[in-house]
Amino acid sequence: MKRLRYAAFGTGYWSTLQIPAWNEVGGVELVALYNRTVAKAEKIAERYGSPKVYSDPEELFKNEQIDFADIITEVPAHESLVLLAAKYKVPVICQKPMSFDLESCKRMTETCEDAGVPLFIHENYRWQPPFRTVKKYLGAIGIPYRAHIQLCYGGAEMFTVQPFLATLKYVHHMDMGPHIFDLARFYFGEAQSIYVQTSKSVPFIEGEDMFTAMLKIGPTICICDIGNNLENRVFIEGDKGWLLLDKENVLHVNDGTQTTVIDTKTWHKYDWISDYDYNLHGGDCIQSIVSCNNHMLESLSTGKEAETTSRDNLQTMKLVFASIESTKTGQVVVL
């Protein structure tokens, strides 16, 4: 099969996870890099091997024959790069969050749809093996009446490796919010209302890093918790039974008659990942980057619709912006 040629836009910290993840997936070829500060792009080009480096993104689109663009820049650059890709009819993958502004998310989605250009949002959490296994077993517990999804964001260190996060007023609404709301949608569908409370435990950041949302999704009362001293954990109570994904990534599924125990830890440590990054993000998170890339490559190759198109992710982003509105007003936001 023909290898797909791609260019990566943005050569910051996340490119050091995303580019080797593409190498892991295989079937792709990095042909060019763009970065505003070209010296940074040159370093990444040297590290991962890229024939060309650009400081002007439109020059890249003009000069290079690429099958898709992978946008890994900081969030404010997403829209202009996606619109450029649409202009040059290049399928495009964009990191989450799509944008800091809902109207911008809509423009990105509609412009690409109008241009007939696929736009994928790189929402990786639903590709983490533990979370994906939860989805697989949801049917066993009957109607889910109550859910509690709890994510650890990695603590103060996460603000050191991604310093722009420390400048965000609505940091978890924007950074972890897309992940946790996407999981809630993945499990239960579209929410009817959302209410959020936040609090602060890391003093040197602009925003509040403790985040709790309560969503109403059909019959499901869904609590979404993001915190510092939390471990990832999912508990869902159904009318027939319950399931618990515990901090050891072991899934316990009770179908009303018996409890089955499933070890969801199916990943291994890739040799391209440093011990530091492996420990900071977790092996499940690193695996999900590979799996998410693989899923989008499959969609690009076969035309089969991906799970997290921008049209789909727009629903996640609506929850993100509703969560900000709830925090601002202190009230429930009806969707």
Next chain:
Amino acid sequence: MKRLRYAAFGTGYWSTLQIPAWNEVGGVELVALYNRTVAKAEKIAERYGSPKVYSDPEELFKNEQIDFADIITEVPAHESLVLLAAKYKVPVICQKPMSFDLESCKRMTETCEDAGVPLFIHENYRWQPPFRTVKKYLGAIGIPYRAHIQLCYGGAEMFTVQPFLATLKYVHHMDMGPHIFDLARFYFGEAQSIYVQTSKSVPFIEGEDMFTAMLKIGPTICICDIGNNLENRVFIEGDKGWLLLDKENVLHVNDGTQTTVIDTKTWHKYDWISDYDYNLHGGDCIQSIVSCNNHMLESLSTGKEAETTSRDNLQTMKLVFASIESTKTGQVVVL
């Protein structure tokens, strides 16, 4: 020390826990029983030994020299009995919830205060050894930013032994709500706002048995969950560390440097408790009835203020009624 003479009002199911719990505490003497249906009172009198039985509560107050009244009737009878006790200047203990109506709670509290008669609310959950141990170790985790208190109400069977619960529209707001809100107040103080969602898993009851509240208490985001397939569990995240009371009643306390493990299961099975009741309520709950009675007896004997006076419990009941308002309106109630 002189044994305190008491009369019990109400000889339903709960009297079969409360009267033997008094015998366990000791230092008290059951001198009379009241019940609307006198045949029931006679059975209980025979079982536990009571010299007198009344079907008219005022006759009891007129005829008997008692040091306190213990009100264990159904909730709608609470107010008139408490007001009678106030009239006859008899200190009075009343089961939770104080009343189904906030104005009634206020009348009970104010009438007893005006009469100089102590009114205690028998709020036992904070006396359960696991929950009490959590309070003891709260200081170790620093500022509590997030709390998750989860209680199991016992499932469909609880509606069989207490059939009036099955008739309540706001069943957990009224039955388990007082317990869980009292725990939240016990740990963190007075709430500034509350938001509630409910859902239904037991089809044959009037109300909704799945209950989740989100309280804001100073810096603490406090989730209160009541459900059917839940186990009792408390998780609190602080700025220094965290604590977890797990389903085995083991408390894990992390103070930021190390995790200490404390087995809170300090109770034993009393010989007066049936296997059925022990399994339905749990040994910690049965123990808490004894400890709560003991605490109120100490207050009666020494004059030292009890933890759950009616004045204190009025704050818990305000949360109960705010939780109903939130359920009715679908909105956050600011307190």
